[in-house]
Amino acid sequence: MHITSVFAISINGMITDENDKVSFVTDASFENYKNALRETGCAIAGRKTYEVVQNAGDLEGLDVTSMVVTTDQQYQPVNTTDLVAHSPAEAVELAAAQGFEKALLIGGGKLHASFMAAGLLDELLLDIEPAAIGQGTPLFDGPAFHAELELLEFHKFSENELQLRYRVVK
Numbered sequence: 001m002h003i004t005s006v007f008a009i010s011i012n013g014m015i016t017d018e019n020d021k022v023s024f025v026t027d028a029s030f031e032n033y034k035n036a037l038r039e040t041g042c043a044i045a046g047r048k049t050y051e052v053v054q055n056a057g058d059l060e061g062l063d064v065t066s067m068v069v070t071t072d073q074q075y076q077p078v079n080t081t082d083l084v085a086h087s088p089a090e091a092v093e094l095a096a097a098q099g100f101e102k103a104l105l106i107g108g109g110k111l112h113a114s115f116m117a118a119g120l121l122d123e124l125l126l127d128i129e130p131a132a133i134g135q136g137t138p139l140f141d142g143p144a145f146h147a148e149l150e151l152l153e154f155h156k157f158s159e160n161e162l163q164l165r166y167r168v169v170k
């Protein structure tokens, strides 16, 4: 199983502002996100991001299998067909059991840190948004780790935005 995380971040690594909003993320970046989802077909999200995404209808029409990761053993997903896992390792096992060879980790900062600390993240796909955000949710919001990365690709996809793809060195 190959897991790639996909995030739009401020230049200082925030994924939300102080009000938990992502209004600094551009339409061009949102298109990148949707294209990555279409290509991969399986989206794994922390319970908080899952609820934001499902309530906004962000996955509608994309033919994506959606999975939520939560510690709540009784959790009822927003859509009854969505998968529920209780740890990063179980999420990977569930995606593999569905026949996927790759999956996208779509957030948020807490689940991202859990995957990285567990050694289960293979790539990061980061859109660098033209914003500096003083307070908010960081890209990794969890246990201590130190991962080394290899830059695989970079390109400018709009007047003010760069996309970077990194491999996690294992």
Ligand SMILES: NC(=O)c1ccc[n+]([C@@H]2O[C@H](COP(=O)([O-])OP(=O)(O)OC[C@H]3O[C@@H](n4cnc5c(N)ncnc54)[C@H](OP(=O)(O)O)[C@@H]3O)[C@@H](O)[C@H]2O)c1
Residues within 6 Å of the ligand: 006, 007, 008, 009, 014, 015, 016, 020, 021, 022, 025, 045, 046, 047, 048, 049, 050, 052, 069, 070, 071, 072, 086, 087, 088, 106, 107, 108, 109, 110, 111, 112, 114, 137, 141
């Ligand atoms: N800019 C971007 O690209 C981007 C991308 C994604 C999300 N976001 C934003 O990020 C915010 C949410 O991020 P967040 O860091 O606060 O939350 P999150 O990572 O989306 O969700 C946190 C929840 O996931 C579950 N979880 C995390 N690690 C787990 C583990 N190891 N085992 C079991 N369950 C685990 C827990 O759910 P329970 O509490 O139910 O146990 C935890 O409370 C939202 O506002 C969203 O809009 C931004």
